[in-house]
């Protein structure tokens with residue numbers, strides 16, 4: 001009798017478990033959740049643009065797909081985001097495109113100083129380099145959903161920088177190979193630090209100057225550590241949001257359409273937000289006590305010379321692919 005009871009119970013448990021599995025399967029077919037790592041703080045305009053992209057997708061997908069944004073390297077740290085998307089660990093993510101310039105110089109064309117240092121020029125350079133960039137990323141199983149530039153890059157320091165001589169020996173915070181090279185050529189000492197760690201690096205004296213946008217300067221409250229900002233307008237590096245090709249192809253045609261439509265809108269909105277951001281955040285630096293100025297002629301000339309050297313180095317490394325880009329850019 002005991003054994004009969006056990007058998008009945010066992011049968012009940014099996015059917016209960018089967019029911020549960022059915023519910024879970026049905027649930028996951030209804031709503032797929034995509035975790036999306038991004039490197040920069042939640043308040044940054046890139047992150048806000050991405051949050052809007054996720055909201056657009058989620059609304060248009062009617063519950064069939066939900067993108068959850070994880071900013072500031074909270075899910076995956078910046079240096080690992082590209083490989084996480086490539087391997088499919090996450091279906092979608094954002095990173096600074098020129099971080100990949102060590103893999104192929106083409107990825108770093110937007111960070112060659114003074115090659116494209118206005119929004120108009122940056123747009124033209126992106127038009128000239130997008131196809132090659134797409135093809136290179138396709139080899140790593142990724143497609144670009146959208147690319148958005150940072151505002152023009154300027155120099156921050158604690159004190160006056162009247163010429164390159166004043167940069168000599170400074171511990172200089174960098175974020176890619178180009179900023180590292182620029183620091184070296186200026187006689188500074190480069191240290192790579194990701195944005196979420198930059199405040200701490202200044203607070204502890206690990207770094208004492210940097211080149212970045214007014215946006216990042218405001219995000220890290222540069223006025224807590226630094227006194228001067230020079231609006232050198234050196235280049236406009238881009239962030240890309242990429243998707244894993246397998247994850248994209250596993251979506252229904254309708255959902256693929258939803259993602260691509262929201263992506264096109266995010267690229268348009270992002271460029272516009274970046275332009276607005278430049279003036280707003282430069283003003284915010286000034287409002288918070290940073291001395292905002294154009295570079296002196298001597299500093300501008302010194303940086304131009306570094307730019308010429310770096311453009312030559314880039315062209316040499318980038319070979320035929322680079323030449324094609326420069327030709328179509330019209331340089």
Ligand code: PCA
Pocket residue numbers: 096150151175194195211212213214215216237
């Ligand atoms: N902010 C990022 C990249 C370029 C920018 O403006 C950073 O400082 O890391």
